[in-house]
Amino acid sequence: AQSVTQLDSQVPVFEEAPVELRCNYSSSVSVYLFWYVQYPNQGLQLLLKYLSGSTLVKGINGFEAEFNKSQTSFHLRKPSVHISDTAEYFCAVSGMDSSYKLIFGSGTRLLVRP
Amino acid sequence: NAGVTQTPKFRVLKTGQSMTLLCAQDMNHEYMYWYRQDPGMGLRLIHYSVGEGTTAKGEVPDGYNVSRLKKQNFLLGLESAAPSQTSVYFCASSPLRTSGGPSTDTQYFGPGTRLTVL
Numbered sequence: 001a002q003s004v005t006q007l008d009s010q011v012p013v014f015e016e017a018p019v020e021l022r023c024n025y026s027s028s029v030s031v032y033l034f035w036y037v038q039y040p041n042q043g044l045q046l047l048l049k050y051l052s053g054s055t056l057v058k059g060i061n062g063f064e065a066e067f068n069k070s071q072t073s074f075h076l077r078k079p080s081v082h083i084s085d086t087a088e089y090f091c092a093v094s095g096m097d098s099s100y101k102l103i104f105g106s107g108t109r110l111l112v113r114p
Numbered sequence: 115n116a117g118v119t120q121t122p123k124f125r126v127l128k129t130g131q132s133m134t135l136l137c138a139q140d141m142n143h144e145y146m147y148w149y150r151q152d153p154g155m156g157l158r159l160i161h162y163s164v165g166e167g168t169t170a171k172g173e174v175p176d177g178y179n180v181s182r183l184k185k186q187n188f189l190l191g192l193e194s195a196a197p198s199q200t201s202v203y204f205c206a207s208s209p210l211r212t213s214g215g216p217s218t219d220t221q222y223f224g225p226g227t228r229l230t231v232l
Binding site: 006036101 | 118154155156157158159162172173204206220221222223224225226
């Protein structure tokens with residue numbers, strides 16, 4: 001079984017500042033990792049995913065994430081945020097043994113202030 | 115392409131009432147999913163389907179039933195609603211792949227249904 005921990009429920013940041021949203025996971029098998037974003041009153045959409053290969057993954061809207069197997073982490077970063085990045089961000093994991101199931105973290109609300 | 119659509123967008127029920135939520139996708143995706151989203155808990159999988167005519171239980175299936183009579187539609191039913199089922203419900207779909215398995219696939223989400231049970 002897998003689990004995902006997003007320690008920060010809310011991250012306030014000023015516009016044009018860098019941001020890191022933290023995600024840690026646990027699993028007894030190898031995993032695939034995802035970041036989804038949910039804008040207000042919308043469904044989720046994929047930001048990026050790690051399946052294999054380079055541990056640095058680039059996604060849409062200037063976001064990137066780095067897979068660290070030894071620390072079981074998949075932190076999301078952006079060097080300079082915009083007001084429009086205000087949203088809730090979900091880290092998710094699926095096991096390579098499975099299954100069709102995505103296990104989601106509890107989410108981190110990114111609040112970008114002018 | 116409308117993608118994934120959900121009907122209705124909002125609903126208020128009284129305890130004990132029943133209702134059906136409809137999810138439709140026009141991407142010819144094989145897999146479909148129902149999630150519920152509660153504050154501080156992320157999304158939890160209720161039921162899923164790996165093809166027309168097949169369904170399976172997810173993480174929190176109690177109190178819900180599903181059907182997938184047509185490939186493009188996935189219905190979620192509440193037979194006797196309870197206040198604990200107050201939530202936002204999301205449907206998602208993902209395509210069939212010949213390699214890598216469905217666990218690598220992007221899931222495409224609908225806009226959600228906000229359900230309140232009084």
